[in-house]
Amino acid sequence: xxxxxxxxxxxxxxxxxxxxxxxxxxxxxxxxxxxxxxxxxxxxxxxxxxxxxxxxxxxxxxxxxxxxxxxxxxxxxxxxxxxxxxxxxxxxxxxxxxxxxxxxxxxxxxxxxxxxxxxxxxxxxxxxxxxxxxxxxxxxxxxxxxxxxxxxxxxxxxxxxxxxxxxxxxxxxxxxxxxxxxxxxxxxxxxxxxxxxxxxxxxxxxxxxxxxxxxxxxxxxxxxxxxxxxxxxxxxxxxxxxxxxxxxxxxxxxxxxxxxxxxxxxxxxxxxxxxxxxx
Amino acid sequence: xxxxxxxxxxxxxxxxxxxxxxxxxxxxxxxxxxxxxxxxxxxxxxxxxxxxxxxxxxxxxxxxxxxxxxxxxxxxxxxxxxxxxxxxxxxxxxxxxxxxxxxxxxxxxxxxxxxxxxxxxxxxxxxxxxxxxxxxxxxxxxxxxxxxxxxxxxxxxxxxxxxxxxxxxxxxxxxxxxxxxxxxxxxxxxxxxxxxxxxxxxxxxxxxxxxxxxxxxxxxxxxxxxxxxxxxxxxxxxxxxxxxxxxxxxxxxxxxxxxxxxxxxxxxxxxxxxxxxxx
Numbered sequence: 001x002x003x004x005x006x007x008x009x010x011x012x013x014x015x016x017x018x019x020x021x022x023x024x025x026x027x028x029x030x031x032x033x034x035x036x037x038x039x040x041x042x043x044x045x046x047x048x049x050x051x052x053x054x055x056x057x058x059x060x061x062x063x064x065x066x067x068x069x070x071x072x073x074x075x076x077x078x079x080x081x082x083x084x085x086x087x088x089x090x091x092x093x094x095x096x097x098x099x100x101x102x103x104x105x106x107x108x109x110x111x112x113x114x115x116x117x118x119x120x121x122x123x124x125x126x127x128x129x130x131x132x133x134x135x136x137x138x139x140x141x142x143x144x145x146x147x148x149x150x151x152x153x154x155x156x157x158x159x160x161x162x163x164x165x166x167x168x169x170x171x172x173x174x175x176x177x178x179x180x181x182x183x184x185x186x187x188x189x190x191x192x193x194x195x196x197x198x199x200x201x202x203x204x205x206x207x208x209x210x211x212x213x214x215x216x217x218x219x220x221x222x223x224x225x226x227x228x229x230x231x232x233x234x235x236x237x238x239x240x241x242x243x244x245x246x247x248x249x250x251x252x253x254x255x256x257x258x259x260x261x262x263x264x265x266x267x268x269x270x271x272x273x274x275x276x277x278x279x
Numbered sequence: 280x281x282x283x284x285x286x287x288x289x290x291x292x293x294x295x296x297x298x299x300x301x302x303x304x305x306x307x308x309x310x311x312x313x314x315x316x317x318x319x320x321x322x323x324x325x326x327x328x329x330x331x332x333x334x335x336x337x338x339x340x341x342x343x344x345x346x347x348x349x350x351x352x353x354x355x356x357x358x359x360x361x362x363x364x365x366x367x368x369x370x371x372x373x374x375x376x377x378x379x380x381x382x383x384x385x386x387x388x389x390x391x392x393x394x395x396x397x398x399x400x401x402x403x404x405x406x407x408x409x410x411x412x413x414x415x416x417x418x419x420x421x422x423x424x425x426x427x428x429x430x431x432x433x434x435x436x437x438x439x440x441x442x443x444x445x446x447x448x449x450x451x452x453x454x455x456x457x458x459x460x461x462x463x464x465x466x467x468x469x470x471x472x473x474x475x476x477x478x479x480x481x482x483x484x485x486x487x488x489x490x491x492x493x494x495x496x497x498x499x500x501x502x503x504x505x506x507x508x509x510x511x512x513x514x515x516x517x518x519x520x521x522x523x524x525x526x527x528x529x530x531x532x533x534x535x536x537x538x539x540x541x542x543x544x545x546x547x548x549x550x551x552x553x554x555x556x557x558x
Binding site: 112117143144155167172174187188194248251254255257258260261274 | 352353375377391394395396422423424432434445446447448449450451453454455466467470471474478527530533534535536537539540542544546547549553
């Protein structure tokens with residue numbers, strides 16, 4: 001093939017085994033769609049009550065058979081009970097968990113300062129994150145693949161329905177929504193979901209139109225071991241990850257004739273996920 | 280439905296008829312995939328030689344039956360002749376058209392200054408664009424849906440194979456690639472294309488694996504009128520468009536508890552496209 005478009009995140013780097021962590025099975029959720037599995041990693045360090053309730057809902061089968069009922073091209077795919085008929089003891093309105101105070105034991109790893117929308121961006125436990133040093137707050141950023149709870153106007157009104165970002169980062173939602181995880185595996189399935197018309201009913205798909213269905217949702221620890229994907233996440237401080245960021249800043253590859261200004265968009269650099277070589 | 284996630288670009292605005300333009304049929308290309316049509320608007324004002332050659336290739340049927348052979352989740356979908364066996368008199372290496380000099384008759388409409396990667400961002404004829412006032416250059420930005428020519432390391436080596444951005448804007452490619460159009464219609468089909476493995480052969484899909492096919496490509500003026508989509512693009516200076524940008528800056532909707540910093544990401548605000556109400 002003659003024409004190859006260089007991608008900064010495709011340039012190979014040799015990674016040693018300890019640069020990758022295996023997420024805990026009780027912190028992963030498998031959304032089984034008709035087309036295959038989507039695996040979510042949860043972020044209890046940022047939104048503990050959202051994670052707790054989401055896991056309880058998953059465990060009781062609340063999401064089984066529900067649809068991605070609102071899918072807006074370039075924005076979000078939202079799932080849950082559009083009919084609002086399904087009941088659950090775990091369907092409680094949650095207090096907002098938009099941000100958390102910066103503390104000494106934060107593992108924040110800086111990537112960019114300033115960012116267009118935040119004083120700093122970087123990673124927290126492998127998730128794209130941002131910080132405001134004046135307000136002494138940090139939060140997870142609405143990058144593609146990020147998982148957050150939908151809500152009504154009241155900040156403390158999220159409970160069951162969630163969305164996944166499928167387009168250019170909607171950064172105005174940062175610090176406005178409780179982000180509680182991200183997709184580790186299966187984004188192409190989310191990107192393939194039937195869309196609604198954004199100009200009609202906020203993109204909610206009409207009753208008689210096809211929708212993507214959650215056949216079943218399970219905590220990974222409830223999935224038989226042989227059915228689990230052996231996923232690993234590259235550590236944010238891994239030398240290979242830091243080298244990738246450096247290549248992005250320097251752009252010293254001959255492919256690039258214009259060398260940029262050294263700035264990085266945190267949402268272009270999700271930490272990598274792989275199936276373990278032995279998995 | 281109780282839980283509605285407010286989207287800045289969904290908030291309704293009344294638009295008058297003259298806020299929308301109908302793109303010229305000889306400046307649109309229909310990529311007919313097995314799943315339906317994808318419509319591209321070309322940008323001859325930025326990359327005239329790329330547009331000229333692309334249209335000549337389309338007209339002679341060069342792309343008919345070729346595949347999206349390299350599709351990397353969160354990055355690009357690239358199409359063309361992976362086998363490099365197809366010949367054409369129009370398969371010429373093109374001189375780079377990465378930027379153009381800022382001139383007095385530019386219709387650049389400012390949105391954001393400074394942007395994270397450019398001195399200014401805004402629109403040129405409805406396409407996301409950026410400017411460097413020092414270098415006196417302007418260019419089209421690699422937002423989702425943007426169309427550009429693939430190339431090898433040599434800046435002047437693009438000829439036939441093209442890519443469409445399908446993920447968070449790869450802004451390091453700005454000023455490095457000849458962007459010559461964008462998708463007006465059919466992005467969900469592009470987002471549904473079979474992916475390659477980014478860790479293997481730069482994401483080129485293995486020979487025996489399923490790929491999305493271009494059944495036929497045609498200039499819209501060669502498509503029978505009754506088969507054309509009656510597409511319109513909202514003018515970049517339309518009051519409704521400017522009001523949408525203002526809502527993004529002000530975030531004065533009660534849904535937003537954190538009001539942002541007034542900055543806008545040009546790639547989150549593509550100019551709107553619609554099927555004409557009477558179409």
